[in-house]
Amino acid sequence: MSEALLRLDKVTMQFGGLKAVCDLDLEIPAGSLYGLIGPNGAGKTTVFNLITGVYTPTAGSIHFEQRSIHGLRPSAIARRGITRTFQNIRLFGSRCCRDNVCIAQHQHTTAGILDAVLRTKRFADDERAMQQRAQELLEVMGLGEWGDTLAAELPYGQQRRLEIARALAGKPRLLLLDEPAAGLNPQESEELMHLIEGLRKRFGIAILLIEHDMRVVMGICERIAVLDYGVKIAEGNPLEIRNDPKVVEAYLGEDVHAADATT
Amino acid sequence: MRRALWGVGLLAVIWLVDYIAPRMVNAYIMQIAVLCGINVILAVSLNLINGFTGQFSIGHAGFMAVGAYGAAMFTLGVGQSWVAGLVAAGVPAPIAQGIALSVALVIGGLVAAVAGYLVGLPSLRLRGDYLAIVTLGFGEIIRVLILNIEAVGGARGLFGIPVWVSLFWVLVGATGVVLLSRHLAHSTHGRALFAIRDDEVAAEALGVDTTRYKVLAFVMGSFFAGIAGGLFAHFLGYLNPSSFSFLKSIEVIAMVVLGGMGSISGAVIAAILLTALPEVLRPVKDYRMVLYALMLIVLMITRPQGLMGSRELSWPRFLKRRKAGAAA
Amino acid sequence: MAATDAGGAKRDRKSRAAGVAERLPLARAVLLPDRAPRMSEFLQQLINGVTQGSVYALIALGYTMVYGILRLINFAHGDVYMLGAFFAYYSARWYGAAQDPNPMKALLVLVTAMVGCGIAGWIIERAAYRPVRKSSRLAALITAIGVSLLLENGGQILFGADPKFFPQIIPLKNIPLGGGVTISNQQLIILAVSLGLMGLLRFIVLNTRTGKAMRAVSYSHTAASLMGISVDRIVSFTFVLGSMLAAAGGVLVALKDPKIEPYMGVLPGIKAFVAAVLGGIGNIPGAVLGGFVMGIAEVLVVGYVSPTLRDAIAFVLLIVILLVKPAGLLGKNVAEKV
Numbered sequence: 001m002s003e004a005l006l007r008l009d010k011v012t013m014q015f016g017g018l019k020a021v022c023d024l025d026l027e028i029p030a031g032s033l034y035g036l037i038g039p040n041g042a043g044k045t046t047v048f049n050l051i052t053g054v055y056t057p058t059a060g061s062i063h064f065e066q067r068s069i070h071g072l073r074p075s076a077i078a079r080r081g082i083t084r085t086f087q088n089i090r091l092f093g094s095r096c097c098r099d100n101v102c103i104a105q106h107q108h109t110t111a112g113i114l115d116a117v118l119r120t121k122r123f124a125d126d127e128r129a130m131q132q133r134a135q136e137l138l139e140v141m142g143l144g145e146w147g148d149t150l151a152a153e154l155p156y157g158q159q160r161r162l163e164i165a166r167a168l169a170g171k172p173r174l175l176l177l178d179e180p181a182a183g184l185n186p187q188e189s190e191e192l193m194h195l196i197e198g199l200r201k202r203f204g205i206a207i208l209l210i211e212h213d214m215r216v217v218m219g220i221c222e223r224i225a226v227l228d229y230g231v232k233i234a235e236g237n238p239l240e241i242r243n244d245p246k247v248v249e250a251y252l253g254e255d256v257h258a259a260d261a262t263t
Numbered sequence: 264m265r266r267a268l269w270g271v272g273l274l275a276v277i278w279l280v281d282y283i284a285p286r287m288v289n290a291y292i293m294q295i296a297v298l299c300g301i302n303v304i305l306a307v308s309l310n311l312i313n314g315f316t317g318q319f320s321i322g323h324a325g326f327m328a329v330g331a332y333g334a335a336m337f338t339l340g341v342g343q344s345w346v347a348g349l350v351a352a353g354v355p356a357p358i359a360q361g362i363a364l365s366v367a368l369v370i371g372g373l374v375a376a377v378a379g380y381l382v383g384l385p386s387l388r389l390r391g392d393y394l395a396i397v398t399l400g401f402g403e404i405i406r407v408l409i410l411n412i413e414a415v416g417g418a419r420g421l422f423g424i425p426v427w428v429s430l431f432w433v434l435v436g437a438t439g440v441v442l443l444s445r446h447l448a449h450s451t452h453g454r455a456l457f458a459i460r461d462d463e464v465a466a467e468a469l470g471v472d473t474t475r476y477k478v479l480a481f482v483m484g485s486f487f488a489g490i491a492g493g494l495f496a497h498f499l500g501y502l503n504p505s506s507f508s509f510l511k512s513i514e515v516i517a518m519v520v521l522g523g524m525g526s527i528s529g530a531v532i533a534a535i536l537l538t539a540l541p542e543v544l545r546p547v548k549d550y551r552m553v554l555y556a557l558m559l560i561v562l563m564i565t566r567p568q569g570l571m572g573s574r575e576l577s578w579p580r581f582l583k584r585r586k587a588g589a590a591a
Numbered sequence: 592m593a594a595t596d597a598g599g600a601k602r603d604r605k606s607r608a609a610g611v612a613e614r615l616p617l618a619r620a621v622l623l624p625d626r627a628p629r630m631s632e633f634l635q636q637l638i639n640g641v642t643q644g645s646v647y648a649l650i651a652l653g654y655t656m657v658y659g660i661l662r663l664i665n666f667a668h669g670d671v672y673m674l675g676a677f678f679a680y681y682s683a684r685w686y687g688a689a690q691d692p693n694p695m696k697a698l699l700v701l702v703t704a705m706v707g708c709g710i711a712g713w714i715i716e717r718a719a720y721r722p723v724r725k726s727s728r729l730a731a732l733i734t735a736i737g738v739s740l741l742l743e744n745g746g747q748i749l750f751g752a753d754p755k756f757f758p759q760i761i762p763l764k765n766i767p768l769g770g771g772v773t774i775s776n777q778q779l780i781i782l783a784v785s786l787g788l789m790g791l792l793r794f795i796v797l798n799t800r801t802g803k804a805m806r807a808v809s810y811s812h813t814a815a816s817l818m819g820i821s822v823d824r825i826v827s828f829t830f831v832l833g834s835m836l837a838a839a840g841g842v843l844v845a846l847k848d849p850k851i852e853p854y855m856g857v858l859p860g861i862k863a864f865v866a867a868v869l870g871g872i873g874n875i876p877g878a879v880l881g882g883f884v885m886g887i888a889e890v891l892v893v894g895y896v897s898p899t900l901r902d903a904i905a906f907v908l909l910i911v912i913l914l915v916k917p918a919g920l921l922g923k924n925v926a927e928k929v
Contacts, residue, residue, distance in 0.1 A: 091465070103454045393917055396864075508806070
């Protein structure tokens, strides 16, 4: 059995008296498409924040590629190979789209500041490669002609795609997508679904997805974990999750379940 | 090779300007020009911290003071004797002075950079307003320290600094800092700074070590402020702590804001305007500060993005607009 | 040689310590306890410190309230304190309060100054701060700096740069408290008025609808306005309140130190601001606590360490609190939601 790409062992996140995440065990295999679902406030984004180093777990450990990433700052974790998008879009609004994607390649730059200031050949080559790759990524995400547009001027759907392009630029082995389909109409969601699946194949990366749109989750995820009040209440493939009574209860409440039982 | 030629050519042009200018304008205007240049260096260096990286630094005069006194003390202690020695060995005076001045300026800049590092590092955990307060406090502490250190003249001031600075040196400094800023802005490191300004959390999540870059911005900004201070010292020949008060910091902030935060050309234009304007307003000297204050308030209310916004003066865009205008 | 001189070396060390202790009263208390300063001197300093601190608290309250609802550091607040002193000066002369001093006239002077500054605060907010409320924080900061410069330099043109002397509207009387400690009637008035005003403020904030609205606005402008609160009116009200308190501070200080001039608000403004940060900026009880800590620290440092450090102590406190606990003594750290 191959070792998991990302492993969370009994991870707990406590804010004062509130346990946002409680004793979470999670294993994400390399190259898989994994979904994380649960009602609002279940702690899903907190899990993302824990994995990316925004929070440090109060208990438990997190291992990426068999190395502990506990206590590392977010930029260090990004350099290890985990990048993310955000629930509320966080683009660099004053920069053009291509620059947004270039910034994410910063960690791979070989040209130092002196190179930049003196405009050495190393800088010129580095810069050209970055711009080229940025354009390629934009095209993969369907944003090819928007390279010079300011990120703040993009329509909402394109902004979400730009965030994904940006996260890809960091050459991650694990990509965390926080509600990528939020605010998209059904057709856009459908397109996004295929896009994400294509990304996995094209770049050979693992993707961990938080989503509320069940069509997207059930459509592309191989495995799904369900969180409720910070606790994992179910885990399995989409069919198992769909039929799991605990999951139904978490989303729809106990009364419905009881009503089902009496009829 | 091509770049080296460009560099030499630029220096030659500057030297030419320095040669011709005194023959065309009187000494008073020359003095204004030098002060303009020093303020350009201050504004563009502050722009690295406030404009590029979005950090609230409002104690820039403190870094200028550190550089000024640092450079001056070096010259008075070591530099002057170097010049004497070189001249005795047959080196022409201007070249000997130039060498000593360059070393003094770099030392002043380095000392200021260390100060920038010391101020920047612990303050980075603080939110925007708090950072502003700490930098303000730092600026004042520096001034109070200098006031109380007899070795650098204290309240009486530091006298007898040899006047080695002419328009040439100021232009070289200004050109240097502008070029550095431009090259930085169009590189991945500059982009990292802008990213921090736009959204620090996202920048960090994408692999930008935000602490390292924020400190870097402080160090670079304070280095050039120190150079400006050194130039100031070797132009005036005399230093007094009152030149480096909070008011001076405000003047530099006003230049960056008037020009447009993040815009290098804006900072240059605003620095020249705000240095020259008070001289034009000299007849109404008493009202000068009141007008200045009103300008700040009105500017923030009507056009907070400043003259240039975050755009730069660029030849291609200017030509494009003229073409569009002609076609219409 | 060293062995035989051991006794002498020991004696030298002791006398050196004594020499140092002579110069520093605090060290004296530790190293030479039999010659420690008397308790009464300390109590006297404490009284002075508390009196000074109550004025700082009054000014600090204005800073903290404005920061709480607008997240703005009102650089011009110290200059409103200066305006208060000047309004009081001119109205005292108008009412002839110095010719025949009586408490009613003094009260009238105080009220006039407070009302005058309340109006000034209202004007400043409407004209300068409201238009930049939608802009960036740095824009607001620079506007505040501009207003401060305007008041200082405008004051210099209007009032003249030479200092004026505030008339004695309450003649000085020293009241012995026993054990060599005295308190002046002026100090008593300062304490009484400031504590009274602070109590009034507390009542307003905690027990009135407007106070509740103020607290709501400090949490969220949007949510407050959705609840039917006119954010503009609450902001204006807060500015007026803060300015009136600062004016009172100015008048009270003028009682004690009659020399007033247009730049008199700069240092107290900075110190009161540090006091507000010390207590936790945005936190009202914090401002009061910070004010008293600042006042007492300043007086003790001047009395027991060195008078030249009087203004530096504020910056030292500032740096210390920002590095150790930036949220302030009573403040809470609110992290950004990612």
